[in-house]
Amino acid sequence: GMPGSDVCSTASHTAHAAAHMSAINHMQHHHHPQSMNMHPHGLGSHSSLGTSGGDAEPDPRELESFAERFKQRRIKLGVTQADVGAALANLKIPGVGCLSQSTICRFESLTLSHNNMVALKPILEAWLEEAERAQREKMSKPEIFNGGDKKRKRTSIAAPEKRSLEAYFAVQPRPSSEKIAAIAEKLDLKKNVVRVWFCNQRQKQKR
DNA sequence: ATGCATGAGCA
DNA sequence: GCTCATGCATA
Numbered sequence: 611g612m613p614g615s616d617v618c619s620t621a622s623h624t625a626h627a628a629a630h631m632s633a634i635n636h637m638q639h640h641h642h643p644q645s646m647n648m649h650p651h652g653l654g655s656h657s658s659l660g661t662s663g664g665d666a667e668p669d670p671r672e673l674e675s676f677a678e679r680f681k682q683r684r685i686k687l688g689v690t691q692a693d694v695g696a697a698l699a700n701l702k703i704p705g706v707g708c709l710s711q712s713t714i715c716r717f718e719s720l721t722l723s724h725n726n727m728v729a730l731k732p733i734l735e736a737w738l739e740e741a742e743r744a745q746r747e748k749m750s751k752p753e754i755f756n757g758g759d760k761k762r763k764r765t766s767i768a769a770p771e772k773r774s775l776e777a778y779f780a781v782q783p784r785p786s787s788e789k790i791a792a793i794a795e796k797l798d799l800k801k802n803v804v805r806v807w808f809c810n811q812r813q814k815q816k817r
Numbered sequence: 818a819t820g821c822a823t824g825a826g827c828a
Numbered sequence: 829g830c831t832c833a834t835g836c837a838t839a
Contacts, residue, residue, distance in 0.1 A: 710835045715818060726833060764821055764837050787829080805829085806822060813832070
């Protein structure tokens, strides 16, 4: 079973009509390890050289300071990360829907890939401006919420097993399918769980 | 805030 | 079957 292809609907409240979006996503173009390249696909890093009133700053410091400023302003507005994610859909930016609390959190803590950060920055920047404008004119929103009973189960890998996985990862971060199967059996875990664990470990390590 | 998971796109 | 962006569930 594979639940939800749900897109919006965030944790706390602020639920609204959902739509299919996702345009910020899937901008990968990997051909070499450790190096990705943004592709002007509509979002984020357009290829403007940017001296003419655009954005696009290859400055990592600017990203960092923006993330920090963003969080600070967001909190002053009394808005949660989940609220921001859901509100993005209201910006009506072509190809931009909502984002999850997780993503907003990761943006603020700079725990997304550089490309992802660069792509999201203009969007969150737009939200921030809109939110501050809205606050100026005292806007209020209705508060409805949806009831959904589609749960998903999250596997929890016990500490001992996790330690083993980390040990394996240290010597071979990219085990073969067979090796993964062997590890899975030794640790009494589903092979897929082990495979995904390695994937996530690599992604995390890259960050 | 973070762990485990999904899915698109590519090789 | 990986990477990458992203999300649900949960610590």
